[in-house]
Amino acid sequence: MGRIIVLYGPSASGKSEIQRQLTNPGFPRIITATTRPARPHETGGVHYLFLSKESFLDKMARGELIEWTEYNGEGYGTLRSSIEDAIAGPADANIILDLAGVLALKERYPKHILAIFIGADLASLARRLAERGGTAAETANRLRKAREEELTEAYMQPADAALWNSDGTDFAETLKRVREIIASPRREA
Ligand SMILES: Nc1ncnc2c1ncn2[C@@H]1O[C@H](COP(=O)(O)OP(=O)(O)OP(=O)(O)O)[C@@H](O)[C@H]1O
Numbered sequence: 001m002g003r004i005i006v007l008y009g010p011s012a013s014g015k016s017e018i019q020r021q022l023t024n025p026g027f028p029r030i031i032t033a034t035t036r037p038a039r040p041h042e043t044g045g046v047h048y049l050f051l052s053k054e055s056f057l058d059k060m061a062r063g064e065l066i067e068w069t070e071y072n073g074e075g076y077g078t079l080r081s082s083i084e085d086a087i088a089g090p091a092d093a094n095i096i097l098d099l100a101g102v103l104a105l106k107e108r109y110p111k112h113i114l115a116i117f118i119g120a121d122l123a124s125l126a127r128r129l130a131e132r133g134g135t136a137a138e139t140a141n142r143l144r145k146a147r148e149e150e151l152t153e154a155y156m157q158p159a160d161a162a163l164w165n166s167d168g169t170d171f172a173e174t175l176k177r178v179r180e181i182i183a184s185p186r187r188e189a
């Protein structure tokens, strides 16, 4: 029975880069669905399933999404089959979600979910988002959400482990810490 390692935290904290470095055939990524447009480096079926709003709503209505959320006016959701397959399989898998996704999966599969909060300070997030080059409105919205929600104690509280990956942190050290957390024996409640 596989565990699901969930990375969550504010936009540009480094979740995708961590996922990219950790994913391998023995530790696959679970690809979620979104209605937001792909970024220039993103490929459908690799980074996300990029869906039209109609198709996303259709999957919701058919019960194909085990959880979903809205972020920045776009839909994001996890295919029920992807989670059921990962849990039934022999290997751990990884996924990037927001807090709503963490809570939904923890409620349904409490023994299978290891949630790791990845944080970074606001100055780092602002620098990285500016470098990414989204619209000013989108960048401002992502930073506002980080400041008001995603960097609060309440947002981090459900995490099984939390770490900080601000500018100045050696990314290799971040990866080492994440690997240690994943490898550490599970605490029993
Ligand atoms: N320790 C670090 N120091 C400097 N830059 C970093 C560090 N970690 C990650 N980055 C860079 O920060 C940028 C944002 O990282 P990434 O795309 O992984 O964030 P994310 O949390 O997945 O964001 P989003 O949720 O918006 O997709 C990338 O350019 C990444 O290379």
Ligand SMILES: Nc1nc2c(ncn2[C@@H]2O[C@H](COP(=O)(O)O)[C@@H](O)[C@H]2O)c(=O)[nH]1
Residues within 6 Å of the ligand: 008, 009, 010, 011, 032, 033, 034, 036, 067, 068, 069, 071, 076, 077, 078, 096, 097, 098, 099, 100, 101, 102
């Ligand atoms: N609850 C869910 N959250 C998800 C899912 N897929 C991604 N996300 C989260 O959305 C925001 C924005 O993502 P971005 O790629 O546009 O930066 C981020 O917090 C992701 O973690 C999902 O299926 N369910």
